[in-house]
Amino acid sequence: MLGPFNTLPKPEGCARLSSTLIKNGLVVTQNANREVLRTDVLVNGTRIEQVGQVGRDADDVVDASGCVVMPGLINCHAHVSMAVMRSVADDVRLEGFLERTFAIDSKRTNEDIAAGAALGCLEMARTGTTTFLDLYYAQDVIAKSVEQVGIRGYLGWAVLDQEFTTQKGDPVKNCEKFIMAHKGRTLVKPVVAPQGVYVCSDETFRKARELAKREATFCHYHLSETRYEVYEFQKKTGKRPVEHLAETGFLAKGDIAAHGVWLTINEVRMLAKAGVSVAHCPTSNMKLASGGFAPLPEMFANGVTVCLGTDGASSNNSLDMFLEMKFASLMHKAHRWDATVVPAQKALDLATVDAAAALGASRDFGSIEPGKKADIVIVDCSTPGMTPTTRENAVSNLVYASPSQAVRDTMVDGRFVLRDREFVTVDEGKVLADARDKAAALLARC
DSSP: OOSTTTTSOOGGGSOOOSEEEEEEEEEEOOOTTOOEEEEEEEEETTEEEEESOOOSOOSEEEEOTTEEEEEOEEEEEEOGGGGGGTTSSOSSOHHHHHHHHHHHHTTOOHHHHHHHHHHHHHHHHHTTEEEEEEEESOHHHHHHHHHHHTOEEEEEEEEOOGGGOOSSSOHHHHHHHHHHHHTTOSSEEEEEEEOOTTTOOHHHHHHHHHHHHHTTOOBEEEESOSHHHHHHHHHHHSSOHHHHHHHTTOOOTTOEEEEOOSOOHHHHHHHHHHTOEEEEOHHHHHHTTOOSOOOHHHHHHTTOOEEEOOOOHHHHSOOOHHHHHHHHHHHHHHHHTOTTSSOHHHHHHHTTHHHHHHTTOTTTSSSOOTTSBOOEEEEETTSGGGOSOOTTTHHHHHHHSOOGGGEEEEEETTEEEEETTEESSSOHHHHHHHHHHHHHHHHHHO
């Protein structure tokens, strides 16, 4: 098995407590009324059974006094295995960043990818993310790390024209093989991921859509991230990317497009009509100076579901969704000269209930309600950065105080991954040591 996990059991094979009672927490429910309640949460198996004062015992009792209990955050665009490539190309223009990143990426082995995925999953679990959507190749390797760490991964196998890929064989067939081997799993959900218009012909997009339909999944892709991408495509085809994809019939309900920075209002309306969600990646777009601002207010007004993503650690340096919520709010306030744009509650929605809706998983994730999957994060509010936290300011603190270092416990599918700030699924020290070794060897090869 790849990575430092060979002495540790897989989450799906571990004994699971039948019930867990989380007591006395300040519960940010994210329910339809966005209630914040000082109460208990009872988990039975993999799902939440009760939110309210619980009058019976449970197999495990967790004291959440002085803590916020919240839904796990959902990262809707990542390249998780690039965590070992953190800070490899900082403070350079986009062209230099891409050149450096592609050069390193082309030298990666499956062992590098496994180590990076494990590192990225640990970072997300420690900073309150319980579910993520990924776009990369070698997702079969990444899936092993996801399951070992024990968070939930929607894993999109990168599909592109063969002339542009370093994959062995046909990327579409590779994606199909991955889906066939992993569909029906608890923590891994296979997705089709056409890379973007700059490396995918109409034929590749058509094959990707057919595969997604056949396997009852969705497509995840980069879309209109940079001005250069849009203008070069327009020179080539006479159409902007969204216009072209709508005209060819590719856009479909349930898709998630990453970035969506360079969109016209007509393109926003096309995405809304097709039922395509947008994963906004504010930190990555600012850091790479892609220029422009994703038109979030116009997306909201036209009914486009918006969620948040970190992008990869090489273009963001972090997989921290608390920071992503903060930057998403502040970016648009500054750009629109309006402090009411993307308020704290909406920013939290983007990383929870709206993200769940984008994934087509509203029945399972995004809020703390009876019947939902028990994907729960407990944040210690006794830390300096979270003091004071009250019912009135809890949501603002979660978004603006950037409390990722205050995350105490992370539960996924009713099972603790992080408990009292210690990982219970993997040996964190071994994962970190392996990541450091693999990163050093990779850079030496490059």
